[in-house]
Amino acid sequence: MTTTPDHPLTKKDFVTSNDVRWCPGCGDYAILNALQRTFPELGVPRENFAVISGIGCSSRFPYYMNTYGFHTIHGRGPAVATGTKVANPDLSVWLITGDGDGLSIGGNHLLHILRRNVNVNILLFNNRIYGLTKGQYSPTSPVGTRTKSTPMGSVDNPINPLLFALGAESTFIARTYDTNVKHMVSVFKAAHEHEGVSFIEILQNCVIFNDKTWDSVYSRQTRDDELLFLEDGQPLLCGKDRNQGIRLNGLTPEKVAVGAGGADISEVLVHDSIEPSPLYTQLLAQMAYPELPTPMGILRRINRPTYETAVSGQIEQARARKGSGSLEELLYTDDCWFVSEEEAAAGTDPVK
Amino acid sequence: MTTTPDHPLTKKDFVTSNDVRWCPGCGDYAILNALQRTFPELGVPRENFAVISGIGCSSRFPYYMNTYGFHTIHGRGPAVATGTKVANPDLSVWLITGDGDGLSIGGNHLLHILRRNVNVNILLFNNRIYGLTKGQYSPTSPVGTRTKSTPMGSVDNPINPLLFALGAESTFIARTYDTNVKHMVSVFKAAHEHEGVSFIEILQNCVIFNDKTWDSVYSRQTRDDELLFLEDGQPLLCGKDRNQGIRLNGLTPEKVAVGAGGADISEVLVHDSIEPSPLYTQLLAQMAYPELPTPMGILRRINRPTYETAVSGQIEQARARKGSGSLEELLYTDDCWFVSEEEAAAGTDPVK
Amino acid sequence: MEKEKQSGFEERRSVVVRFAGDSGDGMQTVGERFTDSSVVVPNAIATFPDFPAEIRAPAGTIPGVSAFQVHFGSREILTPGDEPDALVAMNPAALKVHLEDLTQGGLLVVNSGAFTPENLRMAGYEENPLEDPGLAGKYELVPIDITELTRETLKESGLKTRDKLRCKNFFALGFSYWVYGRPLDPTIRFVREKWGAELPEVAEANVQVLKAGYFFGETSEIHRNRYMVTKAAVRPGRYRKISGNEALVLGLIAGAKQVGKELVYSGYPITPASSILEMASSYKHFGIKTVQAEDEIAAIGIALGASFAGAIGVTGTSGPGMCLKSEFLGLAASSELPLVVCNIQRGGPSTGLPTKTEQSDLLQALFGRHGESPLPIVAAMSPSDCFSAAYEATRIALTYTTPVILLSDLYLANGAEPWRLPERDQFQGFEVPKPNTDGPYRPFERHPETLARAQALPGTPGFEHRLGGLEKNDAGEVSYDRENHAHMTRQRAAKIAGIAKSYAPLIINGEPEGDVLVLSWGGTYGAVTSSVRSLQAEGFQVSSIHLRHLNPLPDDLAETLRRFKRVLVPELNTGQLAMLVRARYLVDALPLNKMQGRPFRVSEIREAILNLIPS
Amino acid sequence: MEKEKQSGFEERRSVVVRFAGDSGDGMQTVGERFTDSSVVVPNAIATFPDFPAEIRAPAGTIPGVSAFQVHFGSREILTPGDEPDALVAMNPAALKVHLEDLTQGGLLVVNSGAFTPENLRMAGYEENPLEDPGLAGKYELVPIDITELTRETLKESGLKTRDKLRCKNFFALGFSYWVYGRPLDPTIRFVREKWGAELPEVAEANVQVLKAGYFFGETSEIHRNRYMVTKAAVRPGRYRKISGNEALVLGLIAGAKQVGKELVYSGYPITPASSILEMASSYKHFGIKTVQAEDEIAAIGIALGASFAGAIGVTGTSGPGMCLKSEFLGLAASSELPLVVCNIQRGGPSTGLPTKTEQSDLLQALFGRHGESPLPIVAAMSPSDCFSAAYEATRIALTYTTPVILLSDLYLANGAEPWRLPERDQFQGFEVPKPNTDGPYRPFERHPETLARAQALPGTPGFEHRLGGLEKNDAGEVSYDRENHAHMTRQRAAKIAGIAKSYAPLIINGEPEGDVLVLSWGGTYGAVTSSVRSLQAEGFQVSSIHLRHLNPLPDDLAETLRRFKRVLVPELNTGQLAMLVRARYLVDALPLNKMQGRPFRVSEIREAILNLIPS
Ligand SMILES: Cc1ncc(C[n+]2csc(CCOP(=O)(O)OP(=O)(O)O)c2C)c(N)n1
Ligand SMILES: Cc1ncc(C[n+]2csc(CCOP(=O)(O)OP(=O)(O)O)c2C)c(N)n1
Ligand code: SF4
Ligand code: SF4
């Protein structure tokens, strides 16, 4: 064993000796940095974290977090995370996945961990490409994406991760992006505080196979107009001078100029992430470039009992009723019968 | 080969010799009846149907439809249906699945066939139970459902199939139920007409393991108040005297009395299934017993290119550019070189 | 079989009775009751239910037939029996399906009241078989209008006719009790306890009809022969009737409790493994956590996650599900975590014969993964033995920090027999390896004898580490080094091979050498042992060995094989163990195979052995 | 190796050159160019790229090293070679990783300009190895400051320094051309065609640097030895350089076109199979439809659906994906549909060594499914042979209406060699069985010789029918009948076993009898054949047989095995084929195994053979 830090935890305590193996310039470095900064601030002892992943560049993550980790198999992280949390609800479980790992091969497990509301924090690194296998299109790649496997462009409609999470009625849905460590840290903390499953889409850049894929929304030039930061109680405003707002036209959101000559601020929708109407989450989740700005932050948090507490709860109830069963009670039940030495002697009279 | 009907097709032409093996009273009989009535009316020759399923009571379906059929493996029907349609787009492909087959083990394939918009008609028989394996709870069973595998009640939040389909941005979403053959037939026809994937949830009764599971909404006593029939251009009304309506309060739907003393009919939402706002579909899909009536019919139909046409289209484009390649062109490319008999002789001078 | 009149009873060593009727006729209940009243005699006993295919087919049809077979005797009973000595057929369909199995001259009780034109048609009978004189000639035919007599018996009762007729099965039961001299009280007690409270009149009706059936035998002239099976020389001890899957669950729990581990069972329903998940769910107060996963992949993933967190994860399924678990088994083998994976085999390939038994997944258990990933394999040999097999699988998983495959089959899972319970102190003790506390934790450092790695559990300060499926070195770091891959491959293989050192010596049924050795595994134990014992009694040089462990094979097997002239390997597959034995020992092991979705008959194995004996 | 001065050249039968540098240094390009200019000589040639693990690691680090090996000669070349005769190392990390393989006294060209303190540190060198006199003593060391000389050469050009330095690799290439007397023109032509249009100055810069490298050799005194490999006695014909996966795709297409079937390829990316999906996608105008599925289960399901609809469905993957396909393989076997499933093997178990080669999935191919579901297995033996293997797999799938497993591996998939193209009329013809048109269609009625069932395609009037995974009878109806299950099990097995009748006779490399027979399969062909030929040349009684078909095994194998005193089975696993041979033929076949993620060296096999030869 290695000695455990007696000082308050710092980022350094979560850095492993393994040298990090992502391509220079990969967005994953910033996400790693953000999570290593988050962990020390959660008041959780280092040994009580479990970082679990599938397979992909993103899924190499656990090797670089100095705590307990499990780099499992492609797409199956949610199952392993569920088992880990069910067996030991005291652990703070973090699941790292990618757009291919989580939404292609792993879509079903993601669906079920979300609907079961297992208290796991899920980070989906969305670079809209298969990085580890050298650049095939992924289920989040826009129609027409040309890759090695789609030389004439992809033809299938991409999955919107947030709409998918809403379809699974996830209790916590958020989005952040790799070039803003501060924002990532705040979202990660909120996810940790949420009692239930937390789904976070992280816009991530793959410099090698899909460079600048998100620049249309978060580059220096575009971010002021294209990013919409969600803050409870604040109107949905964007633009350098926050003079663009989101207003409802019937059941369709529209972007309008606000203030002088434009719409009145009162017409602009005000954000509320606590138990909002699913229609409102749908509205935010579907907002997309180029028509509308891209929401960043926490779309919704819903309060619902978690799966692992319910499972443990039933065990407590059962024990309250029947007492915690011993091996003897298990085996030597009432419908047992004994055969004594005498009876054991064969060939006695027939039963009449 | 057997002779093909020369007369116009009738229901009888789609009945197989196999005697049907469902429990007496199973809702599946009525669905079979409805589909056997639908097929002859679609103007498709009998041999051009392919009925594909996974595993489950519902998935026994293909054996009873006298056309081409494939009873595949549990949860994987969507993959086989996709391959069938891609290979032969002229076939009318129908996929039969259950709440376990489609939403438990098969959730990922269902997600992907929906988002790819493969032109397949999907019938999901929702009896909220695993019938074939004798009654364990399913992903659509309400919380607290007591079954053999959940003696103290299930603890996980069920999947709402329509919300799931919306999360996958399915281009056609509808709901019908086993006790109304006429309604089923009309929905099946609309699905056939839709150029793209069609997702239909069918409320189905399992007399043996989950009897009366839907009576709360469609029994003689409840259906007038609990079923909301969707018709384009018509207001969302229910109740024996159609005096109950659905109105929006902010972004939340509410049920109100309409007319004399109640709300004015103008406040009631009017149904439109053609290219509606996703918020509207979300509104309908989330309506559920006991708070709100259960919508029946077509929630939405969206126009989007189908997967199989796009795939075939690229082949046509490629051929238009390069001509349809022959085996010779494939093998004997320009970077081939020849070694003549003379050159073949070894040991000549080194290259200088 | 010696017959000898004695107080109106003909004595029999053992009797096989099969109750057959429509799924709605309650044949399973009748079988269960008959079993319980035989158990108290006590007789040695074994039973097997024969359900219709998954879905309940229309009443009266062939696919709707359900049966239950009871084999009881005064000597050791190892199987539910081959041909029944008596058949109780409640309707034409039941007769149609099961008559072919009845022994020549066997007792044939039929409910003549059910032989209506409609029922005959559904069973596919041109005319009424009861009117065929041949039948009475071939069997001891006893036609009784049970329907009518039941109605008659209950004419006073206030029950609806439909409910009255529901009691038919108890008339048949009562009559059988008379024929075989069984006590009525256990059944009467059971009925009153079960329905007495909620439905008293139903309870009483059943009791009345039960007695009516018994007295009908006594009073009516219809049938004179009664058969008696004397008490069996069963070993003294504490007994309990148990089915295979039930025993398996208890074995897992016992194994976990032995080392104070929490048990997390995660499964996805599939015939015939579903009842494991169901029974495990009913043991919540023993601290068992169960998860019904979204599929078999998730099920094993959840179990593996639980093991990673410190519990003992277990998952169970049947063939199709095993395919889906194979990738995760590779990860479990590579990350070396404890795990028990139960495969309750059924007829394959693909969906195959979901309600029939087979042993055709052995090679899948050995080789059904990519790469070199050997795993221990344990197999159960009888319903009650599923307990010991499950306990052994758990012992190996936890002692060697490895996934283990536990093989059972539909025949064992659904079969039942009295189980002589082990006493608390009879369980083989074992220990979970502890990580070494001096120096930094090296996750793949190995125990000197067992070569097991010691698992450090999340939540333990100072042992933080990462696991995964990429090749790693002893320190647990990812390594693509050539030599290291060779080293780790050897270590993993050596660890598994070494498990054989912990086995008890092989038990040879018979002499340690001779003409023929019958080598078997799994559910064929009963049939093989019975046939071998019978041949030994007849003086043949035949012995048998039944393998508990299929991988690694026991170290003392090689030696034993050489001591016999011929080796016969009976399997319900096309020769899977036979192939392993041939490859490993270069012994010309002869396969005896059966692919009919049903167990071997003792006679089939006897015959095959005799063919090998030099005469 | 005979050496003999001649016009400044030392003559060599064959030479192995390895180019190693940082992923960014363009070593793959250099290798490809060197290959092409050797191919036109012509020389016999074989190449193998050695990529870094999946993700591109930081420049200058050990995991960042990328290499390309070329083996060319005047005699038959069957492998990319064991130890290189020459190593070109562009930076310290490359030297660190590859020096150990260089033959004693081999030529060692290093870019001394890259040996900066920073680079040395990243490569883990305490001090500069070039300063170690030992190095020059052990090898023919040629340090050149390629960085500086390149900059120098391009000082006039308008390129940015960064882009100038990008040309470094062409300096190394030019120098190598001088050493081995290769022509410059093919490379110059290539460069101008590739970049001439868009980036003329880049193109010219590369040409300049290439020449500079060549002339540097000529003018500088630094190095005098040049090596010459005379033209090879290659067979006359039409040639094309091809990699394994490329050849595999062409073979599939050729097979489909042979019978006018549409090809639907459905895959999910995975190393080293991804390029099959990618290349198939580039052949759209040949009518190939490709689908990138959501996972491997869907991929095989889509392929199977396509076969059901009348196309020939094909899917490809590597080990982890094979696990996921196993349940569907069972359905394909049970419903008897044509299908080709390619497994490009890599190091296991689990995620294992994704970028290293191995042959450890053979037993999975045979037994990796539940139930009795035998399937034909075909294996490729060289990069260009992947064409014939894929064609053969397609032939079997369509002739016998069965799924077929095609085994290749990372080493074959990425390796390349000149391929002597078959002429159009040399393809083995075959036919797809047609359903019988008189009487009702019976889906599982079988062709009298092949036992293949004839598929009726959706869209064909009068042949409507249902398929599925439940056991069925010849008429295609679901059947739980005992005898029928035995019958269908036998039929399925007999059909597969009968495929052996369609094989060409085994080719024995050497005499039909002798001291040692080396039995091999898959990617070991080159190493095995080379070692056996060399021993034969030395007069040893050694022969070898390389298996194209792993299931069913060829009928004429049994006989041949008996004609040799010893049988050696070299495999990159722990003895999988060896086990099959032992079980089937009771022959004491000895395994020779290597688990290092890399192919056998000829020397390793020679040694093992010699150990078996009685002296
Ligand atoms: C069963 C299986 N199938 C396929 C693969 C190959 N594979 C590894 S990662 C990956 C996709 C990675 O994409 P993503 O999840 O987006 O992660 P990224 O590399 O982009 O971070 C694939 C297809 C695998 N390792 N296992
Ligand atoms: C791989 C696999 N896992 C499990 C099963 C067992 N199984 C058959 S059907 C079924 C679920 C059926 O539920 P559903 O899809 O709702 O169909 P229903 O019977 O209710 O119509 C299960 C778990 C199987 N056949 N294959
Ligand atoms: S391939 Fe892309 S995602 Fe993967 S490490 Fe490199 S930059 Fe990052
Ligand atoms: S079990 Fe339920 S779903 Fe299945 S056939 Fe019977 S009634 Fe229908």
Ligand SMILES: [Mg+2]
């Ligand atoms: Mg990605």
Ligand SMILES: [Mg+2]
């Ligand atoms: Mg269901």
